[in-house]
Amino acid sequence: MMKPFGGNILFLDRSDINTDEIIPAKYLTEVTKQALAPYLLEDLKLDGFDPKGEALKTAQVIVTRENFGCGSSREHAPWALEVNGINLVIAQGFARIFRQNMFNCGMMALELPAADIDALFALSSQGTVSCDLDLPQRTLAVAVDGKPAQTLSFHIEPFDEALVCAGGWVYYANTHY
Amino acid sequence: MGKTIVQKIFDAHHRDEPFVGTRVLNLDVVMCHEITTPVAIADLETRGLDKVFDASKIKAVVDHVTPSKDTKSATQAKILREWAQRQNIDDFFDIGANGVCHALFPEKGFIRPGYTVIMGDSHTCTHGAFGAFAAGVGTTDLEVGILKGVCAFREPKTIRVNINGKLPPMVFAKDVALEVVRQLTGNGATDRVIEYGGSTVDAMTMEERMTLCNMAIEAGGTSGLCMPDATTADYLWPFINGDYDSKEAAIADFAKWWSDPDATYDRVLNIDVSALEPLTTLGYKPDQVHPIREVGDVPINQVYIGSCTNGRISDLREAAAVAKGTRLAPGVRGIVSPATPKIFRQALQEGLLEILMDAGYCITNPTCGACLGMSNGVLAPDEVCAATTNRNFNGRMGKGGMVHLMSPASAVASGIAGRLTDPRSINK
Ligand code: SF4
Numbered sequence: 001m002m003k004p005f006g007g008n009i010l011f012l013d014r015s016d017i018n019t020d021e022i023i024p025a026k027y028l029t030e031v032t033k034q035a036l037a038p039y040l041l042e043d044l045k046l047d048g049f050d051p052k053g054e055a056l057k058t059a060q061v062i063v064t065r066e067n068f069g070c071g072s073s074r075e076h077a078p079w080a081l082e083v084n085g086i087n088l089v090i091a092q093g094f095a096r097i098f099r100q101n102m103f104n105c106g107m108m109a110l111e112l113p114a115a116d117i118d119a120l121f122a123l124s125s126q127g128t129v130s131c132d133l134d135l136p137q138r139t140l141a142v143a144v145d146g147k148p149a150q151t152l153s154f155h156i157e158p159f160d161e162a163l164v165c166a167g168g169w170v171y172y173a174n175t176h177y
Numbered sequence: 178m179g180k181t182i183v184q185k186i187f188d189a190h191h192r193d194e195p196f197v198g199t200r201v202l203n204l205d206v207v208m209c210h211e212i213t214t215p216v217a218i219a220d221l222e223t224r225g226l227d228k229v230f231d232a233s234k235i236k237a238v239v240d241h242v243t244p245s246k247d248t249k250s251a252t253q254a255k256i257l258r259e260w261a262q263r264q265n266i267d268d269f270f271d272i273g274a275n276g277v278c279h280a281l282f283p284e285k286g287f288i289r290p291g292y293t294v295i296m297g298d299s300h301t302c303t304h305g306a307f308g309a310f311a312a313g314v315g316t317t318d319l320e321v322g323i324l325k326g327v328c329a330f331r332e333p334k335t336i337r338v339n340i341n342g343k344l345p346p347m348v349f350a351k352d353v354a355l356e357v358v359r360q361l362t363g364n365g366a367t368d369r370v371i372e373y374g375g376s377t378v379d380a381m382t383m384e385e386r387m388t389l390c391n392m393a394i395e396a397g398g399t400s401g402l403c404m405p406d407a408t409t410a411d412y413l414w415p416f417i418n419g420d421y422d423s424k425e426a427a428i429a430d431f432a433k434w435w436s437d438p439d440a441t442y443d444r445v446l447n448i449d450v451s452a453l454e455p456l457t458t459l460g461y462k463p464d465q466v467h468p469i470r471e472v473g474d475v476p477i478n479q480v481y482i483g484s485c486t487n488g489r490i491s492d493l494r495e496a497a498a499v500a501k502g503t504r505l506a507p508g509v510r511g512i513v514s515p516a517t518p519k520i521f522r523q524a525l526q527e528g529l530l531e532i533l534m535d536a537g538y539c540i541t542n543p544t545c546g547a548c549l550g551m552s553n554g555v556l557a558p559d560e561v562c563a564a565t566t567n568r569n570f571n572g573r574m575g576k577g578g579m580v581h582l583m584s585p586a587s588a589v590a591s592g593i594a595g596r597l598t599d600p601r602s603i604n605k
Contacts, residue, residue: 016363016462020570025549028212029242029249031219031256043572045461067364070397071570072549073299074213075315096368096399097299101315159199159329169329173321174226176195 002165005088005108006132007060011124014046017064018071019098021045023080025072033079040080061088061131063120069098069109078102088133090140092117103160104169108133110140116152123149135161179437182402183333183370186310186434190293192327201329205292205309207322209237210278213297215256217320229264230326236287237261238270240278241545246552276517276543279303279485283387284517286416290405290431295322300485300567301400302393306386307413308405308434310370313394330399334443335436336366339375342451347600349495350385351487351565351584353377353448354392355456359466360446367397369443372436377450378403383412384491391486392567395463405431455599457563457583461571469587469599477581478560480511480592481574482533483541484548487565487585488516490523496585497529499593499600500536506595511538512554514546536592550574563591 021044023036030036041051050056062081068091069077078101081089089102090110102109110133112120120142123129127145134141135156142150156164166172180188193201207230214237221227229235237257245251254271261269270281279300288294290308294301297319304311314328322328338357357371371393378386386403393401403409410417410427421427454468459475482488482496493515505511513533515521521543524530530540547554548566550573556562558577565588566573569580581597590600 018570020549020568020573024572024576025551028551029247029253031215031249031253033216043576045571067367067397070363071299071568073297073301073313073315075216075297075317078315093364093367095364095397097313097315101317104315104317157198157331158196162195169317169321170220170224170324173325173327174224177192177201177325177327 002167003087003106005135007130008058009061009063009129009131010055010059011121012046012049012062012064013121014064015066016070017044017068019069019074019077020071022069022077023074028074028076033083036076036080037083040084060085061090062086063090063117065091065117066093068094070095073097075101075105078105078107082107090120103163106164106166106168108164110154112152112154119150135164178441179439181335181372181436181440182308182404182434183310183335183400186291186293187333189291198332199329200332201327202293204295204322204326204328205234206287206294207235207319207326208278208282208294208296208301209235209257209319210241210298211239211253211257212241213316213319215253217297217316217323218256218260220320221324226324229266229323232265232267234326235266235323236268236282237266238275238278238281239272240275240281241549242551243275243544244272274518276520277485277488277545279387279391280489280516280520283307284519286413289413289417290409291434295319295328299394300391302398303387303391303485305390305393305400305402306383307409308402308431310400310402312400331368333370333399334368335370335372336361337372337374337442337445339445339447340373340377340450341375342377342449344377344450345453347455347586348450348453349584349586350381350388352453352456353450354389355458355466355582356448356450356453358392358395358464360448361396363395363462363464364397366393369398371396371398371401373401373403379406382491383408384489388486392463395567404435455584455587455601457581457587457597458569459581461569463567463569463582469583469597472597475581475597476561477509477563477591477596479554479556479562480505480509480588481547481554481562481564481566482512482585482588483514483516484545484566485516486567488514488520490520492565492585493520493524493529496589497532499586499589499603501532503536503593505537505592509592509595511536511592512541512547513538514541514553515543517543547574563588563597
């Protein structure tokens with residue numbers, strides 16, 4: 001049931017990226033997740049970012065700053081990430097509803113301290129950065145151009161881990177309540 | 178040790194504590210609209226779980242794009258409509274009876290003190306005005322709520338915001354809401370509940386409290402709450418007069434939810450509003466708040482009055498009072514969207530719509546519409562809107578558009594001058 005967590009990192013060097021930027025409201029009339037795929041991050045305001053560029057196309061992981069996913073409750077935001085092959089977002093902080101939506105979908109919203117986030121951003125200029133998350137070991141192995149660069153440890157709330165392992169909240173709730 | 182109102186509500190709705198720090202709560206109300214619910218319905222069907230935990234506790238409305246604007250939005254409305262029918266959900270509101278969820282559901286008396294409420298909509302915090310724990314959730318939480326009547330939350334921490342002082346003329350609950358967001362910042366209340374109190378809040382009407390609680394999410398808050406009191410009882414009386422012998426009895430009962438004097442808070446913020454000015458936002462974040470007086474020359478293309486923040490009757494009265502005998506500046510469009518049919522009818526009877534139409538405004542049916550850039554007033558690139566809504570995100574009301582948040586009085590004043598304008602400077 002558990003999704004794989006890791007791969008090439010897309011760096012979004014900005015705080016407060018909201019769910020309207022992740023997937024604009026005009027696409028919320030879609031009733032399938034797959035239909036959202038072309039529109040991910042279409043309205044993101046970030047210098048140098050191209051929503052149609054290679055960096056997004058080849059990414060499986062996003063690394064960003066504070067308050068990622070603020071604003072609307074739309075779960076279309078995690079879905080738009082998921083259908084683009086991105087199951088792991090690493091940030092200094094998340095908006096509550098977005099974070100919960102990620103775990104509810106069996107995806108991973110990983111919070112790291114500012115120093116770790118800074119370290120990851122520092123690597124971004126040195127080549128193609130990728131990572132591999134080991135949930136039981138609580139480690140994130142980071143590589144630059146395929147060569148090991150750093151290993152970070154992380155914390156996850158036990159309930160959030162249970163949701164990830166169950167593949168989401170619907171399965172968990174339906175077996176428990 | 179004393180408890181906060183939210184701790185008391187959590188205890189009264191306790192279902193499970195699967196892990197330390199996580200509480201699964203029984204829900205009193207699960208609210209649905211056509212944007213976030215259809216995917217939940219489809220997923221339940223796929224899983225062979227197409228049922229609801231209690232049809233009487235589910236409320237549904239088509240409100241975001243109504244009347245439907247295209248095949249896709251019509252399909253969303255159809256999915257919700259057919260589901261409500263199939264599941265015998267009596268409280269379903271469709272064309273002719275529909276309005277913005279966070280204005281409509283309180284008006285129907287669905288929200289009571291001490292309730293737990295979820296909706297697949299971030300501004301569900303609005304309902305905290307009644308002393309309820311009301312939280313916006315995503316589609317999966319909504320789906321589980323529909324199926325099982327439960328939702329999981331982290332153990333609540335509370336920020337107490339004491340608001341004191343008499344609001345100066347032309348300064349309104351919206352300005353207070355913006356000031357709170359400015360001080361807390363966009364994520365200052367993340368994983369926290371905001372508890373509003375103080376003499377200003379005590380003196381507020383339910384409508385004003387809803388405006389205040391509506392923007393708790395703009396500071397990242399899980400919910401925003403006011404203590405349920407005589408004002409709450411007055412508002413709810415038509416719906417609860419069978420449950421209590423007298424209003425006094427209702428008020429006394431509501432008091433059981435009040436935070437204890439020795440409750441523990443994560444943070445306490447004190448705000449004196451006696452010198453507060455009409456405020457607006459500059460930029461794409463709701464916490465970028467400034468006095469309108471200081472923003473310089475900012476021409477606008479559109480005025481939008483409506484939404485779950487400021488589309489209620491008191492907001493339309495406030496707008497009409499400023500608009501009376503004036504005209505929109507040449508080249509400025511004005512749109513008014515009364516939030517519910519009841520509000521629309523009342524505004525019609527009071528002559529407010531006529532005043533606004535005389536001033537050049539277009540009146541739309543109740544809907545979210547332009548608030549989230551889906552219909553009824555979407556901006557063109559580089560256009561600027563003075564809006565009574567709650568979000569100024571990039572592209573929120575239309576790709577490339579700019580939104581400035583403010584009170585209805587400030588929005589109308591800006592329409593008269595054709596640029597962001599402090600309503601105190603309008604001489605009629
Ligand atoms: S009026 Fe705007 S903010 Fe309120 S529920 Fe509708 S779209 Fe959301």
